[in-house]
Amino acid sequence: MDVSETVRRRGVMLVLAAPSGAGKSTIARRLLAEDPMIDLSISATTRQIRPSEREGVHYFFMDPEGFMKKRDEGAFLEWAEVHGNYYATPKAAVEQSLAAGRDVLFDIDVQGAEQLKQAMPGDVVGIFVLPPSMEALRARLLARAEDSKAAMEVRLKNATGEISHWRDYEYVVINDDLDDAYDLVRSILRAERAKRERETAIPRHVERLLGN
Numbered sequence: 001m002d003v004s005e006t007v008r009r010r011g012v013m014l015v016l017a018a019p020s021g022a023g024k025s026t027i028a029r030r031l032l033a034e035d036p037m038i039d040l041s042i043s044a045t046t047r048q049i050r051p052s053e054r055e056g057v058h059y060f061f062m063d064p065e066g067f068m069k070k071r072d073e074g075a076f077l078e079w080a081e082v083h084g085n086y087y088a089t090p091k092a093a094v095e096q097s098l099a100a101g102r103d104v105l106f107d108i109d110v111q112g113a114e115q116l117k118q119a120m121p122g123d124v125v126g127i128f129v130l131p132p133s134m135e136a137l138r139a140r141l142l143a144r145a146e147d148s149k150a151a152m153e154v155r156l157k158n159a160t161g162e163i164s165h166w167r168d169y170e171y172v173v174i175n176d177d178l179d180d181a182y183d184l185v186r187s188i189l190r191a192e193r194a195k196r197e198r199e200t201a202i203p204r205h206v207e208r209l210l211g212n
């Protein structure tokens with residue numbers, strides 16, 4: 001029986017973090033395409049738009065002045081400087097999804113994940129995606145021909161620092177095989193949903209089962 005008809009569970013805030021090139025975005029895209037209950041949090045950024053990207057789909061692209069104005073108005077749940085650009089999570093869309101009983105996926109860095117946990121304690125589940133090796137990471141970054149060589153080197157250099165934060169996440173997934181890594185992320189999400197139902201929807205269900 002679907003107990004969600006009677007009591008909504010609280011949505012899971014699923015943070016996928018990883019050094020650039022670990023395969024996080026591919027996993028995220030697949031999850032969003034296959035799971036109708038999860039929404040993507042679309043971040044704001046001051047980074048240059050890439051040729052394959054679209055405004056409002058991949059990011060909300062902003063100039064630094066506009067970004068700082070929004071930040072000062074309290075429109076962001078978290079914000080951080082990553083690889084020399086600013087990134088932030090707009091608050092309103094996340095609140096809307098959670099209020100509708102939906103889950104939200106965040107493709108954000110370690111600083112953002114830490115701030116989200118502080119802003120919404122208990123709702124955030126962090127998964128850190130690790131590459132199988134630094135060689136694999138370099139190869140994946142090279143294959144992404146959209147970034148300049150200099151930008152790629154910055155990302156590779158930052159990867160070491162990012163990887164050192166792996167303990168801050170509830171789960172770690174090594175992306176050796178993309179299908180396996182994806183299956184593991186899906187399983188984690190299913191288990192976390194069940195945990196939320198245990199907190200919110202199941203007590204009512206049990207009351208009914210017992211005839212109270």
Ligand code: 5GP
Pocket residue numbers: 017018019020043044047078079080082083087088089107108109110111112113
């Ligand atoms: P990219 O420029 O490759 O799209 O993203 C660079 C890094 O910024 C990635 O690690 C990505 O997860 C992170 N990032 C993207 N959006 C946000 C955000 O809203 N907040 C934070 N803190 N990091 C973000």
